[in-house]
Amino acid sequence: MTIETRDVDGGVRILTLNRPPANAINAELMNDLHTVCEAAKNDGAVRSVIVTGSGKFFSGGLDLKMLTTAAQGGTGSGFGSKDGVFSLWTLSKPTIAMVNGHAIAGGGIILLACDVRIAARGNAKIGLNETAIGLPLPTGAFEITALALSNRQARTIMLDAELHNPDRARDLGMLDDVVEPSDLERVCIEKARLLGSYSQPAYAHTKRLLQQHAVDAVVTETDAQRRATFDVWTSPETMQALMKQLSGISSSGLKK
Template sequence: MPFLSSAGEVSELYLGSEGVELDASNPDNRFRLDWLASVGDLLDQVAAEPTKPLVITATGKFFSNGLDTDYIAANASGLPRYLDRVHELYVKLLTLPVPTVAAVNGHAFGAGAMLALCADVRVMRTERGFWSLPEAALGMPFTRGMSSLIRTRLTDAAATEAMLTSRRYGADDAVGAGIVEESVDVDRLVGRAAELGLERAPLAGPNLGLIKRGLRQPLIADLETPTPATLL
């Protein structure tokens, strides 16, 4: 399960399980219900004492492979509420009252790619992994909130290409498209993310959360709009 680590002046939230490269029960950090609850609780802990920048990363091959497709296939009637819970997680990260940096250590697909967009800044490893929105290739729609998130956080050209082509972006291509700010060797990935967070550390506190909420008010309104049962 995801865990929080305090590394000096920076907090680190790992999307996988402590002590292992891959969690055997959830090796690609999909958005299972227990995983969503765990990450949400950890973000609440950070928000309760907003003094340190937060780096969000994982170990192993995946940052996050996104939605729990097994759960969706077995619980079609529960899909709207499930997606609403995903949106709730996005809102928590978007409005966190500390600087946030996503250190994309591996594949970030679908909802996992969108989670990275919720951070203030993103860095991505150079050697391995893709950032991608595969929904078009999979025959899946985007929710209103997800579309708004992508459209808000990326340029129109990048959002159009990413959403309509399901392109897989390596680190350098992601920098070129403005999806991430920097491409970094894996050995420096988390350290560089921490440096970027520390540059903004003096701004941490409740006021930063208020500013983020005001800045992103239309996006948050879209994410807080209940998902209709007619989505699919």
């Protein structure tokens, strides 16, 4: 299991992404995230959920080795309606991203899939840099981003494709708050307890109404739409950029 679970008083369940060194997203982590979100949804004792990462990363994004293998094999990869990120995004209970470190690309999507996003002050890099390496966001990731941000913020985050420190990420709308590292867990748990104290049916209904249009766009995505994204992912220019990224990862020992 690539995700650890821990319960604290007040009906709060903490999910910790634990796939060193960067908590990069692969098929196993996606499946595990789906499993733990379904468990939280069906557990009446769980009132709210916190998502965080182990080590210095919240998540470094999609495992590029998996992505290049998928692209070369013609299988594709993305945030669709049957994966863990979708399960987190549509979880009817309050969700809080406790951003302990770097949240890059797909890691930023996990962050944006949460209802509330709080980060530790510091030098962590946060952002969606997919466009910079030739990867348009799949429909699921796009809808998560577009719903979480204003149109102007989404354009800046997706098209500038830059990585930001937590304070700048807050200014751009990716984060709701930035706190001292020593206060991060306490603040997130307090927020989770507060939201968890609300009427669950009312919270779930309101959240569903807010998300419905975006969720519909994901679940009704056509094969032609998926193919259009996949064609860009597998273009020679994109594959060259991915191989360059992988070369850098191999040299540094870190997943970007």
